[in-house]
Amino acid sequence: MSQIDTLPPLREVIRTHELQAKKALGQNFLLDLNLTLRIARTAGDLSQTTVLEVGPGPGGLTRALLVAGAKKVVAVEKDPRCLPALAEIAAHYPGRLEVIEADALTLDLAGIAEGGPLKIVANLPYNVGTQLLLNWITRPAWPPEWQSLTLMFQKEVAERIVASTGDKAYGRLGVLAGWRCHSTIAFDVGPKAFTPPPKVTSAIVHLTPRETPLAVDLKALERVTAAAFGQRRKMLRASLKALDPDAERILEGIGITPTRRAEELDVAQFVQVANAFARG
Incomplete structure (x- = not known):
């Protein structure tokens, strides 16, 4: 050396x-x-x-x-x-x-x-x-x-x-x-x-x-990612149900198929999901 x-x-x-x-x-x-x-x-x-x-x-x-x-x-x-x-x-x-x-x-x-x-x-x-x-x-x-x-x-x-x-x-x-x-x-x-x-x-x-990250409520993004990846083998409609009983409806409302799993969503889609759950 x-x-x-x-x-x-x-x-x-x-x-x-x-x-x-x-x-x-x-x-x-x-x-x-x-x-x-x-x-x-x-x-x-x-x-x-x-x-x-x-x-x-x-x-x-x-x-x-x-x-x-x-x-x-x-x-x-x-x-x-x-x-x-x-x-x-x-x-x-x-x-x-x-x-x-x-x-x-x-x-x-x-x-x-x-x-x-x-x-x-x-x-x-x-x-x-x-x-x-x-x-x-x-x-x-x-x-x-x-x-x-x-x-x-x-x-x-x-x-x-x-x-x-x-x-x-x-x-x-x-x-x-x-x-x-x-x-x-x-x-x-x-x-x-x-x-x-x-x-x-x-x-x-x-x-x-990144100069301009996608707009999102940080706490909502943290909650959604923790729930989704905490039960990554489950479909999103099940893993996100703990955040809102109407998880399936919320996902369908933004065009995310409820039967998808966490690893299939990109960052922009997670931002979309987090914003939707923040609105309820």
Whole structure:
């Protein structure tokens, strides 16, 4: 593994600061700095951008973002053990790294976005990754504060995010992501890239916001997709009956055959169904 800067190798940083990854925090540290640089470059030009990074750990991706030219990196870290290692990076890149000790699930994006264009790039902790994504793509105000999301997930989750009608992985997450964003899997990352190595392959997903998503009541869309995919083997007239006893009538009224199943509907049709159920 070659170095991308003059700071110590990550294995040395982990050893010096005794940063054994904690399963309870969903930590799997990336050690290959060339790989972290590839992730940073996937996010595009960062020279005029504030980058929000969640769960930097010992700072492998943090260093790559700074080497890649990020104007500023705001690193949000919940684990206080990692703060001294991140402070060393901040000293090496004066004025370009701000470290916040906080839980990203409660973070105020608006405050961070005040510094200018914002991109989010992160090797997300596995245990909160999906919830963080949902927080970012279901914000009431749209377009959002961020210009793009470049995020690491377990490959199974990544496939669910980018899935569309007819895909085996298509479900609620694919509908919500597809409604608000364009998304692609950039590349896979094998278990050996991490310490400790997870039991699954991971993948980098790149998302950009749609300028004008179809108009829909978000809560209605969430309810409809949860009900439809929660009983995906059932016909829609049965799976949606818990939302309204007249589900079959509502579906027929908008031209959706009640005997169809959830995986057969595209995002636009789910929006149509959600709006119809919101009207009753």
